[in-house]
Amino acid sequence: MLNSIFLQEILRAENLKKYFRTSKGLVSAMRTGSVSLVKAVDGISLRLDEGQVYVIAGESGSGKSTLARLLLRAIEPDEGRIIFKGIDITKKKDADLKEFRRNVQMVHQDAYTSLDPRMKILDIIMEPISIHEKRSSRGERQEKVYKALEDVKLEPAVELSSNYPYSLSGGQRQRVALARALVLRPAVIIADEPVSMLDVSVRAGILELMKDLKNRFRISYVYITHDLSTSRYIGDKIAIMYAGKVVEMGAVDTVLLDPLHPYTQALIDAVSEPNPTNLLKTRSIRIREGEKIFSGGCNFYFRCLYSMDKCKKEPCLRNRRKADQFESSRDHFVSCFLYD
């Protein structure tokens, strides 16, 4: 881990696990008393450095949003540790989490539901300051709100802040959500699909803004998404999740241009880009029909084109560094027996 010498670690997850119990319908639960276990997050470790964008990519049900909630300490992990700036905060009580809460903020997917429609923009962005800086005067708070609105390029800040969310477009709302996350100058922003509900023409602006804020304020992001194209655009590192586990991780360029795990390869096969030759061919996606999860071994077993006998055992995430690779792509981890 050469990189780690130069970059300051901000947030680290170690072997995080979160299982949910679900019953398969009332009748069968009563009859057999059985509950099934959904392994939403199943042993995930990652390390986020200062000023870095860490992409968590996966399909629905892969556990990526549960991971976000764990990292925020919005829900308690069953196992594992969360380390923030070198301090283990996994077991800390709410009262001792002030510093953490202030420093780790969240931006949600849907800015139509994440902003309270009855609050003015000013009050929405001021709320975090009122909680974390109780001694500040109203004037000081207002100044910070205006500054945050300028930082996210919502101007004129003063006039805008007296409006309600309904008067804003989708892109503007997401800027307000970013301003609210930003106003306390956090170290980390966890963004769960922040642009997936926006129109394409607006999306680029929000991604650019996030990049700009990262460079100006050394903010690190955990960027959660299903969209590999925006990942490449904004991300530094990426972890591909499947059924609660990371199947491949490394530098974004390495993973997306030289994908090793069959699941990552299938995901990339499925990406369309505007190209007239698409029309002439059937897109070939390296995947087969099958149950989504194989339990007890490689989760991807049923859908993988290359499954072998030994895939019935659980693979682990190993470094596949090749000798000839550049320094930036040294760490490339994949969890697949093809590379053993």
Add this chain to the structure above:
Amino acid sequence: MSKSNDSPHPDDSRLKVKDLQVYYFTNRGKVRAVDDISFEISGNESIGIVGESASGKSTLGAAIIRSVNSPGKILRGKIYVNGKNVLDFSESNFNREMRWKKIAVIFQGAMNSLDPVYRISEQLRELMQEHKIKGDYEQFINQALTDVGLDKSVANRYPHELSGGMKQRVVITMALLLQPLILIADEPTTALDVLVQAQIMNLLKKLKAERNMNIVMITHDISLISEIADKIAIMYAGQIVELASSSELLVNPRHPYTQALIKAIPKIQDTYTKIESIKGNPPDLASELKGCRFYDRCPHAMEVCLQDPPLFKTKTGYVKCWLYKELDLEGTNN
């Protein structure tokens, strides 16, 4: 690729929309959702209607199958399917002869509209009974499910037992059950995961080729549309601002809005090109609209743009932009 585009009335015209106007009469005033739209597809061409939210694309799709809901109203225009204007039909005649039989539709989020208390076979059966189809229903159902890549056993299942991708295949089965000529697909893959989305697109491609069926696909996603559309129409603020064969439009986009839209898409293989957003917002369709509707956001806006641009003819379609006045091949055809 697209043949006989230049002749005004090709014999194999399948769908022709002419000067269509659909407004919503709200208490804020009239919202010009579809404002003077014309296009035509023939042979087994498919068309992609691409636009962002509130561009009027879904209203256009609904109008073609006469499903515009109140307070929306089709004010004028003509919609020819195989040469017949569907707006001339009475409601009951349209239901009997056209709806589902000639034109079928997959609405956005349709997979959530399957009835949760009926088995898939019962829902398919109902559709055939309603349309007085004669024959062996079970055989029809088996064949229809196989055609979309589903197992026959799906017929006996309830919607909640199926995954999102399977439900969407069932919805496609329903739409195709009566062998329509035209399939309108409004964001058919939007709620699906990436892998499933690609599989559904492959399925639509296959069905299009096998059945000689015209697909009108409505979407915000210009990448996805390049998979299936022979022609692409770009909608902005209730109007088609550019129409061209997809090979022409994707390689050589003419309208400044189309150009900006393509520039805004990040690409996996290319991080060196900076993506750019389009500044500003589309106009309020309930307000008085004069001149080019993209004027406020256009990097090339000129004085002449304050007048409504006509449709300038291009090699495979038209562009609604004054920049192409010189290029106009046959004089304005507005």
